[in-house]
Amino acid sequence: MVEDRMWVESWSPEYGSSSEVDDGLTTSVEEVDPDVETSSWRPITPEPSASPVAAFIDGVDRVDARAFYGQGSSPAPGLFGSVAAGAVLVDGLARFGSTEVQRWSVFGNDVNPVVRPFSSAINYRGISVAGTRPEELRAALQKARSRLEEDLARRLAREGMLVIADGPLLLREPVDLVGYIKSHQKTYLSPDHSPVALALGPGQRTPIFGFGMSSHRPRYSWYTRIAPAPHQHPWAAIARCEVSSTVGLERAVGLADVVTHHLPRFSSKAFWDTRAPQNLVPIATLERRLWSLLGDRELIMRRIRSGVRSGGMAHG
Amino acid sequence: MADEQVGRVLGVEPATSTQFRVVIAADNYLQLDDLVEVRTQVPKAGEVHLYGLVTEVAARYEGARFESDMFLIAEEGSLPAELARSASVQTIRVDPEVWVAPDPGEPVYRVAGASRDKALYADEMGRRLPIGFARDGEPIWVDLDFFDGRKGGHISISGVSGVATKTSFALSFLRSLTAHPEVVGQAASNVRVLVFNVKQEDLLWLDKPNREMNEEARLQWARLGIPAEPFPSVSFWAPPRGPVGLVPDTDSRIEGVSAFSWTPREFIELGLLRFLFVESGDFRQQLTFVEERVRSQLQKLAEPVEGRPGVVRIGTRIIASLADLVEVIEQHVDPEDSEPEQSWTGRVQGGTAQAFMRRLRAAEYRIGRLVRAEGSRVDRMAEAVTVVDLHKLHDFAQRFVVGALLDEVFAGKEKTGQRLPLQVILLDELNKYAPREGHSPIKEVLIDIAQRGRSLGIILIGAQQTASRVAPEVVENASIRVSGRLDAAEAERAEYGWMLPSTRARARLFKPGTMVVFQPGIPAPLVFTFPYPPWATRPEEAVEADPFEGL
Numbered sequence: 001m002v003e004d005r006m007w008v009e010s011w012s013p014e015y016g017s018s019s020e021v022d023d024g025l026t027t028s029v030e031e032v033d034p035d036v037e038t039s040s041w042r043p044i045t046p047e048p049s050a051s052p053v054a055a056f057i058d059g060v061d062r063v064d065a066r067a068f069y070g071q072g073s074s075p076a077p078g079l080f081g082s083v084a085a086g087a088v089l090v091d092g093l094a095r096f097g098s099t100e101v102q103r104w105s106v107f108g109n110d111v112n113p114v115v116r117p118f119s120s121a122i123n124y125r126g127i128s129v130a131g132t133r134p135e136e137l138r139a140a141l142q143k144a145r146s147r148l149e150e151d152l153a154r155r156l157a158r159e160g161m162l163v164i165a166d167g168p169l170l171l172r173e174p175v176d177l178v179g180y181i182k183s184h185q186k187t188y189l190s191p192d193h194s195p196v197a198l199a200l201g202p203g204q205r206t207p208i209f210g211f212g213m214s215s216h217r218p219r220y221s222w223y224t225r226i227a228p229a230p231h232q233h234p235w236a237a238i239a240r241c242e243v244s245s246t247v248g249l250e251r252a253v254g255l256a257d258v259v260t261h262h263l264p265r266f267s268s269k270a271f272w273d274t275r276a277p278q279n280l281v282p283i284a285t286l287e288r289r290l291w292s293l294l295g296d297r298e299l300i301m302r303r304i305r306s307g308v309r310s311g312g313m314a315h316g
Numbered sequence: 317m318a319d320e321q322v323g324r325v326l327g328v329e330p331a332t333s334t335q336f337r338v339v340i341a342a343d344n345y346l347q348l349d350d351l352v353e354v355r356t357q358v359p360k361a362g363e364v365h366l367y368g369l370v371t372e373v374a375a376r377y378e379g380a381r382f383e384s385d386m387f388l389i390a391e392e393g394s395l396p397a398e399l400a401r402s403a404s405v406q407t408i409r410v411d412p413e414v415w416v417a418p419d420p421g422e423p424v425y426r427v428a429g430a431s432r433d434k435a436l437y438a439d440e441m442g443r444r445l446p447i448g449f450a451r452d453g454e455p456i457w458v459d460l461d462f463f464d465g466r467k468g469g470h471i472s473i474s475g476v477s478g479v480a481t482k483t484s485f486a487l488s489f490l491r492s493l494t495a496h497p498e499v500v501g502q503a504a505s506n507v508r509v510l511v512f513n514v515k516q517e518d519l520l521w522l523d524k525p526n527r528e529m530n531e532e533a534r535l536q537w538a539r540l541g542i543p544a545e546p547f548p549s550v551s552f553w554a555p556p557r558g559p560v561g562l563v564p565d566t567d568s569r570i571e572g573v574s575a576f577s578w579t580p581r582e583f584i585e586l587g588l589l590r591f592l593f594v595e596s597g598d599f600r601q602q603l604t605f606v607e608e609r610v611r612s613q614l615q616k617l618a619e620p621v622e623g624r625p626g627v628v629r630i631g632t633r634i635i636a637s638l639a640d641l642v643e644v645i646e647q648h649v650d651p652e653d654s655e656p657e658q659s660w661t662g663r664v665q666g667g668t669a670q671a672f673m674r675r676l677r678a679a680e681y682r683i684g685r686l687v688r689a690e691g692s693r694v695d696r697m698a699e700a701v702t703v704v705d706l707h708k709l710h711d712f713a714q715r716f717v718v719g720a721l722l723d724e725v726f727a728g729k730e731k732t733g734q735r736l737p738l739q740v741i742l743l744d745e746l747n748k749y750a751p752r753e754g755h756s757p758i759k760e761v762l763i764d765i766a767q768r769g770r771s772l773g774i775i776l777i778g779a780q781q782t783a784s785r786v787a788p789e790v791v792e793n794a795s796i797r798v799s800g801r802l803d804a805a806e807a808e809r810a811e812y813g814w815m816l817p818s819t820r821a822r823a824r825l826f827k828p829g830t831m832v833v834f835q836p837g838i839p840a841p842l843v844f845t846f847p848y849p850p851w852a853t854r855p856e857e858a859v860e861a862d863p864f865e866g867l
Binding site: 088089090092093094095096265266271272280281282285286288289 | 385395396397
């Protein structure tokens, strides 16, 4: 029957797919060690545990305007961008924690013009990069966003919270920080082990596997199902989590159990989010808030234009 | 007292000069009827102060998009949301008068002290008389200029019977009036108040302290600058009991109550006959036409009787009672064995004359005891407050008494032409005396008072359950409008156009003692409460003086 072999992607099309299935998942180039927790692979149901004091963190970045600087026929390309990071604290009820917005101007060719504040709230600090390609400029902005997220994650983790970050792991320190990866671009499991991940029920996880253990970012990781997903792609509603291996295996198992047990509570429903169920409710809400904190892009672009025209940039 | 900041002007949607919203600070609140101030900097014009009245408050979760999000927020704790509380404000004053919208984000202050006076136009009131307390527990005032005839006059009070406390408010207002000669000024001396008691014997205890009055109420009266004491100067009048003598027909109280009546001579001279023909059909049936003829005949033919001041002679008949009078009239209007005399009836049909007589005989039965040779008219001048008890009288007799007394007041004032001393009239059930439809002599007097009483110094405090059923001339001429709880359908009528939509919606929920007042000086209705009365309203409440005291 067709129904058995066809499904509709639950994510809205503009996000691509929760699983890039074109050629099957690309196999990770990093070495994977499936036997760090146990060699008997089957779904694990963690013991129920008390709700942890947790913080979900996320960041956003946006190019507000593109610009050029310099004289002659090849001025240096640049951009004005805004980044923000923030947290949702969960302790019984969820509430917004601290948020921060930064604005950066990034110029190529190693030029770093001084940009005067366009207004008290719109003040760009300068970064220069050697290259001139748009993605190089963009990468510098994303790096600024990552730094902001890292600082926030470190601060919250040091305050004793379990920090769950949207996306891959940010820090290599032995803190309670879990990276939450909601889409699957690579497979880390061998064909022997994959069926175990696919057989997970909500609130279950795979055994922990190590990977990149000999790289500069050794991690422990596991798959977990956060919601039932009938009539969906086999990998739908399955997320991958990772922690730094510097926490040690025992602590990693503890974190995996707590996170696996509690994450389903935060999963979203299809009517609620276009990337349901993996896009967690606190993170989706936080992301919307961060976008709104960046301010209206049209308005900011207008400010930048008029500011630059009236001599807002000086040679630095 | 420094003004307390309660929130900031909302700019998510446009703020306008007449209406804007306030987002309320997390550690504060605003409720309906609170008064707030915003100071906004206007280029070239300088600082403009907007004063407003909270007409609605709202609370919502920001960030929630679906109704079921409430469970995620409040039960599951997975969805973060900001609790946003806001208030809608109606501008009631702009100072200086530069009509601009407040800047979004400007701080909003709860008014207090001088800024509260500004918001309530108290700084512009010529003579402000406290009438009760606003929601913030501070006094609110009415401008007496709009009560005693200088700029306006009359009060109209509406509300459902029993819970609207219309009479209680009117009395507490009068108590304030008599306690504040310094505010009332020249008009304060010799103010005379005529009160009609239409329900039980509620108002026969105005001069007795109320034993249920508590310390809190005492303090409230003190804060209004009014001694928490009963009315110091009251006279009580009731119809006489039985056909002879002048014993007042009251149940709970006889001491200090006088019986009132008119002599046949007064009845004729004052033309009181017309107040026996006050039903709306009477005019249509030409009964009033016959009445006019008969009235003038009686005035023409009546002669005094020596040694009997209240009695008259018509022809050979001595008239010492209403029965005597009816008999004489019958002889002319509907004689047994001859035609009616045209000088008494005009050219009306025989049926009309008979209908006239039927009415007259019925009247004789109902008000006969109010007309007697030893008549004793209500002395409105003896005390500051004159209470006339009508509650035991038939509807027909009530209208006769009200008509006769109102006419007396009006005629007296018209004769002197002096505005002072003021004569205040407190009359409940106005819809009965001045109904929206139809003609009657009482309605005419009331419309006269409403329209011209202001300049003659006759001030009407009229009360009714439903203003929509009272003659519009009477309601519209009242400068000050007050309302207690209203029936939901009534509140939607045009007569309450002075209320804000939010006031109308809430008028059906007012508790006894809560009312809303509108006066020309303040372009917004203000909700207020007034304290528990220090005078008794029932015999059980009355504290009697100890008769053996001092022995």
